[in-house]
Amino acid sequence: xxxxxxxxxxxxxxxxxxxxxxxxxxxxxxxxxxxxxxxxxxxxxxxxxxxxxxxxxxxxxxxxxxxxxxxxxxxxxxxxxxxxxxxxxxxxxxxxxxxxxxxxxxxxxxxxxxxxxxxxxxxxxxxxxxxxxxxxxxxxxxxxxxxxxxxxxxxxxxxxxxxxxxxxxxxxxxxxxxxxxxxxxxxxxxxxxxxxxxxxxxxxxxxxxxxxxxxxxxxxxxxxxxxxxxxxxxxxxxxxxxxxxxxxxxxxxxxxxxxxxxxxxxxxxxxxxxxxxxxxxxxxxxxxxxxxxxxxxxxxxxxxxxxxxxxxxxxxxxxxxxxxxxxxxxxxxxxxxxxxxxxxxxxxxxxxxxxxxxxxxxxxxxxxxxxxxxxxxxxxxxxxxxxxxxxxxxxxxxxxxxxxxxxxxxx
Numbered sequence: 001x002x003x004x005x006x007x008x009x010x011x012x013x014x015x016x017x018x019x020x021x022x023x024x025x026x027x028x029x030x031x032x033x034x035x036x037x038x039x040x041x042x043x044x045x046x047x048x049x050x051x052x053x054x055x056x057x058x059x060x061x062x063x064x065x066x067x068x069x070x071x072x073x074x075x076x077x078x079x080x081x082x083x084x085x086x087x088x089x090x091x092x093x094x095x096x097x098x099x100x101x102x103x104x105x106x107x108x109x110x111x112x113x114x115x116x117x118x119x120x121x122x123x124x125x126x127x128x129x130x131x132x133x134x135x136x137x138x139x140x141x142x143x144x145x146x147x148x149x150x151x152x153x154x155x156x157x158x159x160x161x162x163x164x165x166x167x168x169x170x171x172x173x174x175x176x177x178x179x180x181x182x183x184x185x186x187x188x189x190x191x192x193x194x195x196x197x198x199x200x201x202x203x204x205x206x207x208x209x210x211x212x213x214x215x216x217x218x219x220x221x222x223x224x225x226x227x228x229x230x231x232x233x234x235x236x237x238x239x240x241x242x243x244x245x246x247x248x249x250x251x252x253x254x255x256x257x258x259x260x261x262x263x264x265x266x267x268x269x270x271x272x273x274x275x276x277x278x279x280x281x282x283x284x285x286x287x288x289x290x291x292x293x294x295x296x297x298x299x300x301x302x303x304x305x306x307x308x309x310x311x312x313x314x315x316x317x318x319x320x321x322x323x324x325x326x327x328x329x330x331x332x333x334x335x336x337x338x339x340x341x342x343x344x345x346x347x348x349x350x351x352x353x354x355x356x357x358x359x360x361x362x363x364x365x366x367x368x369x370x371x372x373x374x375x376x377x378x379x380x381x382x383x384x385x386x387x388x389x390x391x392x393x394x395x396x397x398x399x400x401x402x403x404x405x406x407x408x409x410x411x
Contacts, residue, residue, distance in 0.1 A: 010038040019395040020286045023048075024318040033322075034302045039313070040069075045299065045306035046290070048315040048322060050352075053345035055301060056314045057353030059086055062293035067311075075181035076171035076240075078189065078233030092221035096214060096234065097363075106369045109242070113143030114373050121381070125410045129386065132253050133404035136374070137161040137246035144242035149210025150195065150235065163188050164243035167236075172289075172397040185236075192232035211238050241363045245370050247398060251285040252277075252375045253405045254392070257385050259332055266379035276337035278371045282349040284332050286392065286399050288316045291351060316348055382411040 015022045023046055026035045033048040047056060056062050065086045068077060077083045082093040099105065116139045124130045141161035145152040152160060163184035170181025198204035199216050206213040215231050226234065255277075256263055265273045291314045295306050306312060321329040325346055326336065345352045350364045388403040 008036060008038040008043060010041060012038075012040050015039065017395060019393075019397045020289045020317045020399070021394050023290055023313070023315040024321065027315065027318055032302050033315075034304050036304050036306070039311055042309075042311050043306055044311035044313055045295070045301060045304055046313040046315055047301055048319045049325075050343065050345040052301070052314065053319075053348060053352035056291070056293065056312060057351075059296070061296055061299055062312045063296045064090075064293050067292060067294040071178065072171050075167050075178065075185055078185065078236060080230045081233050081237055083237075088221045092219075093234075096218045097238070099214065100211065100238070100363070101365050106365050109144065109147045109366055110369045110373045112147040113140055113242075113370050114377065116140075116143040116146075117374060117377055121410065124407075129406050129408035130410065131404040132407050133246050133250040133400060134161075136249040137165050137243050140243045140245055140249075140370070141239070144239045147211070148235070148238055149207040149212040150192070150239065151204075160188070161243060164236075164240045165246065167240055168244045168247075168398060188236055189229060189232045192235045193228040196228050196231040196235075211235065238363070242366060242370070245367055245374075247287060247400055248278075248281055248285070248367065248371050249374050249378070250400050250405045251281050252371065252378055253407070254285075254390060254401050255281060255332060256378060257390070257405075262334065263379045266376055269376055272338055273334060274372050274376060275368070276334040277375055278368050279337045279342060279347060280332060280334040281371065281375070282367070283320045283326070283347055284330075286317055286394060287349055288351070289397055290314055290316050290318075314348075314352070316351070319346075319348055382409075383407040384409045 011022070011026070014025075018025060023035070026037065026046065027033060027048060029035075033052065035046040037044050037046065063086050064084060066084075068084055073079050073081070073084065082090065082097070085093055120135060120139050124135060138158050138161040141164060142152070142154075142157045145157075145160075166177075166180045166184040167188075168181075170177035170179070170184075195204060195212070196216055199206045199212065206216055212235065215226065215235050218226055218231075218234075220226065225231075256266075262277060266277060293312050295308050295310045295312050297308045299306050299308075299310075299312065319325065323329050350367065384407070386406055386408050388406045390401045390403060390405070392399050392401055
């Protein structure tokens with residue numbers, strides 16, 4: 001029931017129709033940054049704002065275990081992934097990923113990705129035109145595999161990139177995109193499970209202290225190693241998000257086309273501005289619409305209530321476009337991040353909270369580092385942008401420029 005005693009209306013169909021705009025539209029109809037509704041038959045409480053982020057990521061309030069729907073597990077995250085755990089089990093599994101946040105690790109990945117980019121550009125210049133989204137995905141796939149110590153033949157890079165992108169592209173929909181995502185996950189889990197088995201039985205080697213080595217040697221909270229399939233899932237949870245930076249690379253090219261005045265400062269390697277530009281791309285452009293969990297107990301937020309087991313939803317896209325936080329949020333202004341620290345629970349394109357102890361994406365530093373490097377390279381490239389459809393439909397999740405950003409006459 002709502003505050004007037006009326007039954008809560010199920011909003012699943014508007015969610016599917018409106019995509020990123022769904023929660024912001026609901027928020028505009030309420031006096032505060034909280035909405036009570038019903039999704040997939042469950043009562044739901046939708047929140048926004050830094051205090052809401054802290055409330056959402058407090059495990060006393062919200063659990064992830066059993067909160068991620070099977071269609072998302074079967075495509076995006078994988079069954080048994082770190083995203084589905086809570087408490088000691090989550091902290092033990094998260095410890096596998098935390099070493100990847102070290103600056104030298106991030107720098108190593110950036111080096112591998114930029115080397116793959118530099119190797120690819122001469123080929124792009126020899127073609128009439130390229131779709132940047134597709135080419136960036138292949139570059140990112142090649143770079144992250146080399147960095148992670150996972151063998152991948154050059155002839156397999158493009159097909160593997162298509163599978164990694166399909167897992168992200170099909171998680172939030174039904175029909176052909178979703179089926180492609182499931183088939184892609186099955187192929188890649190099988191490939192990496194075979195690799196883990198070969199490493200553990202001596203049939204293949206893993207470079208010392210590589211991601212592959214860490215996953216093969218990881219022990220859970222009970223001291224047991226990861227089974228082969230779960231090990232494959234967690235390897236994919238390193239390589240898949242890195243390939244997904246292709247979305248932000250396409251958005252970067254879109255931003256440089258719409259606001260070319262930023263190109264010179266990027267090309268000059270103005271480090272504070274490059275970082276600010278990366279943050280503004282992640283804030284301004286739509287990537288994650290919202291995040292969900294299950295109420296660990298009967299919860300109250302700003303006078304609104306959701307029962308234990310109900311959904312708690314964090315409005316990611318809405319918060320990144322909240323006027324009270326950003327002022328003029330629909331203007332693309334990297335300068336907003338110059339001279340001010342980025343609030344941990346303000347800018348949440350990849351979730352909020354503490355990445356060391358909570359569910360915030362541990363690969364966020366990787367995303368920023370890779371995006372900074374590739375934004376500079378894009379700004380230094382010479383190319384033309386042919387006539388094309390560059391619209392970014394908000395009803396599609398995840399969305400991207402319709403054309404994938406076609407570039408021609410690359411030098």
